[in-house]
Amino acid sequence: MARGVRPTGRTRGTLLALPATAFLVIVFAFPLVFLLILSFRPTNEYNETLDGFTLDQYVAIFTRDYMSSALLNSLQIAAFTTVACAVLAYPVAWILARSNASVLRTVTFLIVVSPLLTSVVVRSYGWRVILSANGPLNSTLMALGIIDEPVSMLLTQPVVLLTIIHVLLPFAIITLTTALRTIDGTLYRASESLGAGPVRTFVTVTLPLSLPGLLSGAMLVFALALGIYVTPLLVGGANQTLVGLRIYEQVMTLFNQPIGAAFSYVLLAISLVVIAAMTWISRRLEVKRG
Amino acid sequence: MARSRLRRRPSLSRVLSRAAAFVILLFLVAPLVVLIGSSFSATASVSFPPSGFSLRWYEYVFTSAQWRDSFLASGLLVLLVVPTVATLAALGGYAVVRGTFPGRGAVSAFLLSPLLIPEVMIGLGLLSSLQPLGIRGTVASMWIAHSLVCLPFAMRSVIIAVSGTDPRVELAAASLGASRVRVFLTVSLPMMAPGIVSGAVLATVVSLGEVAVSAFVSGPTTTTIPLRIFSAVQYQLDPSAAAASTILIVLSATAMVLLDRFSKVRIA
Numbered sequence: 001m002a003r004g005v006r007p008t009g010r011t012r013g014t015l016l017a018l019p020a021t022a023f024l025v026i027v028f029a030f031p032l033v034f035l036l037i038l039s040f041r042p043t044n045e046y047n048e049t050l051d052g053f054t055l056d057q058y059v060a061i062f063t064r065d066y067m068s069s070a071l072l073n074s075l076q077i078a079a080f081t082t083v084a085c086a087v088l089a090y091p092v093a094w095i096l097a098r099s100n101a102s103v104l105r106t107v108t109f110l111i112v113v114s115p116l117l118t119s120v121v122v123r124s125y126g127w128r129v130i131l132s133a134n135g136p137l138n139s140t141l142m143a144l145g146i147i148d149e150p151v152s153m154l155l156t157q158p159v160v161l162l163t164i165i166h167v168l169l170p171f172a173i174i175t176l177t178t179a180l181r182t183i184d185g186t187l188y189r190a191s192e193s194l195g196a197g198p199v200r201t202f203v204t205v206t207l208p209l210s211l212p213g214l215l216s217g218a219m220l221v222f223a224l225a226l227g228i229y230v231t232p233l234l235v236g237g238a239n240q241t242l243v244g245l246r247i248y249e250q251v252m253t254l255f256n257q258p259i260g261a262a263f264s265y266v267l268l269a270i271s272l273v274v275i276a277a278m279t280w281i282s283r284r285l286e287v288k289r290g
Numbered sequence: 291m292a293r294s295r296l297r298r299r300p301s302l303s304r305v306l307s308r309a310a311a312f313v314i315l316l317f318l319v320a321p322l323v324v325l326i327g328s329s330f331s332a333t334a335s336v337s338f339p340p341s342g343f344s345l346r347w348y349e350y351v352f353t354s355a356q357w358r359d360s361f362l363a364s365g366l367l368v369l370l371v372v373p374t375v376a377t378l379a380a381l382g383g384y385a386v387v388r389g390t391f392p393g394r395g396a397v398s399a400f401l402l403s404p405l406l407i408p409e410v411m412i413g414l415g416l417l418s419s420l421q422p423l424g425i426r427g428t429v430a431s432m433w434i435a436h437s438l439v440c441l442p443f444a445m446r447s448v449i450i451a452v453s454g455t456d457p458r459v460e461l462a463a464a465s466l467g468a469s470r471v472r473v474f475l476t477v478s479l480p481m482m483a484p485g486i487v488s489g490a491v492l493a494t495v496v497s498l499g500e501v502a503v504s505a506f507v508s509g510p511t512t513t514t515i516p517l518r519i520f521s522a523v524q525y526q527l528d529p530s531a532a533a534a535s536t537i538l539i540v541l542s543a544t545a546m547v548l549l550d551r552f553s554k555v556r557i558a
Contacts, residue, residue, distance in 0.1 A: 012470075013389020017397055020382030020441065027434050028404055031415035038418055091311035111315045114322060117542040119499030119516040122535040125523045126321025129328050129336050129532070136324060136338045169318065198303040227408025230501050234523050244410045251506070257418050264411035271408065 039261035047256040057262035067246060071266065074243040077161060078225035084165050085172035085221045086214055092173050097180035116170050124234035127163050128154060131235070160236035167231050168224055172217040179213020180206070208285075215282040222278075223271045243267050322539065329532035336529050347533035357518065357534060364514040366429065368497050371436040375444045375493040378437075380486050383448025384478060388457065398449070405442045412438065413506030420507060427509020435507050436497045443496055444489030451485020452478075491549040495542045 042054040061067045095108045115123055130137050133150040141147045153159050183206065191201040229244030238249060243263060251260040324338045332342025351357045385391075386398035404412065416435050420426045455478075463477045464470070501516045508517055515538050522531040 011389075011391040013385035013394075014391040016381040016474075017385035017389060017391070017394075020378040020401055020445070021397055023378055023437070024400060024404070024441070027416070027438050028412070029400075031419040032407070032411075034419050035411070035415045088314050091307045092314050094307065095311055108311070108315060111319045113546070114539075114543075115318055117495055117499075117546055118322060118539050119501060119519070119535075121501050121516045121520045121523065122325065122499070122538060123321050125519060125531060125535055126325035128523060129324050129338055130321060132336070134335075166317065166321070169314075198301055202303075223406060223408070227410045229410055230505070230520070234520070244408070247410050247414065248505075251414055251417065257414070260414050261418065264408065264414055267408055268411060271406070275406070 035261045035264060038258050039265055041258050043256060043258050047254055049258055057259045058266070060259065061263055061266055067263070070241045070243050070246045071270075073241045074226055074267075075270070077164065077242065078222050080161065081164050081168060081225040082218050082222045085169050086176075086218055088165070088169055089172040089176045089214075089217065093176035093180055096173070096177040098185075112170050112173050115166070120167055120230050121234065123167060124163060124231045127159075127166070127235050131159060154235055155237045155239075157236070157240065160232045160240055160242075163231050163235050164225055164228055167228070168221045171220050171224070175217030175220065176210060176213055179210045179216075182213075183209045211285055212282045215278050215285075219275050219278045222274055226271050227267055325532050326536045326539065329529055329536045331529045331532075334528055336532060347529040348537075350530050351533045351537065354530070357515075357530070359511075360513055360515045360518045360534075363429075363432075363512050364498060364516075367432055367436055367512075367514060368494055370429075370433045371440055371497045372490050372493050374433070374437045375440045376486055376490045378441060379444035379448045379489050380479070380482070383445050383485070383489075384452050384474075384482060387449055387452040388460075388478075401445050402442050404438060409439075409502035413503040416503065417506040426507055427512065429512055431507045431509075432504060432512045432514075435503050436500055439500055439503050440493035440496045443492040444486075447489035447492060448482060448485040451482045451488075455481040488549055491545050494545045498538060498542055498545075 038049065039057055040053050040055070042050045042052045042056065044050055061071065092108060092112065096105060096112070099105050099108075129135055131153040132138070133152055137153070138147070138150040142150070187205050187209070188201060191205050196204065227244045227247075229242065229248045232240045232242050232245055233248070238245060244267075247260045247263045247267075250256045250263070328336050328338045328340050329347055330343050330345070331340040331347065332344040335341070382401055386394055386401065391397075413435075416431070416438070417426060420431045420434070425431050459481065460473050460477050463473045468476070498514075499516055500514070501520050504512075504514060504517055505520065508514070513521075515534055519531045519535055519538075522528075
């Protein structure tokens with residue numbers, strides 16, 4: 001929009017950008033640098049931080065099973081969550097982007113944003129009620145005769161996975177909706193008039209055109225899933241083998257900040273590598289499309 | 291002709307897709323419905339469907355000193371965080387879209403970058419930096435933490451709003467002799483106001499629900515509503531946390547409805 005129409009060649013806006021930049025340097029960049037230094041500091045037997053330099057924390061993360069298994073498990077959970085969110089997002093995003101029924105669209109929109117407006121603790125609490133021994137899920141299953149006595153579902157890994165998907169699905173739906181809205185509607189009619197069925201239209205038209213949006217949603221979901229800890233803690237308990245929980249436990253219960261710091265940096269590195277890979281793929285896709 | 295008639299009928303795949311969407315939406319809304327329902331329980335157990343109907347847990351939440359402190363803590367933080375975030379986002383968001391300073395792209399990426407960092411890492415970073423300063427657990431530390439978490443959301447909202455305005459309006463004002471400050475205050479600011487408002491509402495909602503970072507820096511005097519629910523759910527489960535959760539849902543929903551009323555900006 002009228003780009004290049006600038007009053008002068010002088011620099012403008014430096015002063016306006018200053019407060020926010022300074023704020024983030026002080027409360028965000030500086031603490032992260034401090035955390036990096038902390039991750040190389042040795043500790044004594046009381047987990048107190050000492051001066052010096054050590055790689056002990058990083059070695060421990062990759063060699064002690066207690067830590068490395070959490071890393072592997074978190075990666076698997078994040079990958080599974082990302083795929084599940086991508087698949088589950090389509091039918092709902094389709095209604096938001098393409099449905100002509102405005103009531104249906106509004107109700108769908110309200111349901112999709114309602115979890116976003118609700119604290120994760122509130123949502124996790126809701127799941128605890130649903131999944132508890134005398135909760136609605138158990139009583140429904142018993143009424144249907146599928147089970148004879150209440151099954152304890154809380155504190156299990158499948159339930160943790162289910163609730164992580166629940167927390168992150170709205171992000172995938174919203175990003176995908178934006179992508180689906182930009183697809184030219186005549187393409188569907190063209191595909192249909194050339195004889196393609198709905199499945200073929202989806203595979204050859206919808207999917208390729210929405211892939212960049214799908215990938216950007218997937219990046220967000222993956223990054224958020226990798227470090228998640230509040231939801232797993234509330235429905236799965238502190239013993240779930242997840243990186244986020246291990247960091248929380250090491251720092252808040254064992255007061256070992258250096259290992260938490262090292263774990264954070266490993267987590268960040270993995271997440272940045274995956275995000276970079278996904279960005280690369282989506283760039284390639286866009287270049288291919290021209 | 292017969293063929294096109296056939297196409298108009300809802301196809302099997304369309305029916306399946308709708309059915310899947312229905313199940314997914316049910317999955318999304320279920321925990322909220324169950325939680326709101328169980329907050330009206332007449333007994334001390336959290337169950338759904340609730341056993342009996344009463345408002346006793348709401349009465350408890352409104353009269354208990356602990357919950358009252360939490361409501362005050364959450365309210366105070368919103369009052370501190372939202373103006374802070376709105377100001378930083380309005381100035382910064384405008385600068386990275388309209389500014390012409392070197393490194394503008396890098397600044398823009400930096401201002402949004404906290405979104406890419408795991409919450410647990412932001413929490414630990416703040417904890418390890420604020421603890422030596424002796425302000426961990428104070429209102430100031432929570433103010434900083436919430437402002438940091440909320441800023442990228444507000445920033446994104448302002449950036450989108452400014453990108454959608456026409457710079458020629460500002461040029462026109464400047465050519466008529468208005469100073470830069472006057473152009474910003476009387477032309478730019480009103481044009482991006484919807485973005486600032488929606489950013490402020492997002493900041494309110496995020497601040498009201500924040501737990502992951504707050505858990506690292508909060509103290510006994512700064513136990514916000516979600517933090518108290520967090521510990522209540524971990525240690526004892528009575529419907530008062532469900533009632534407090536319902537109140538929290540209502541507060542956030544009210545903020546969103548106000549946004550919908552007063553601006554044309556949607557988050558999706």
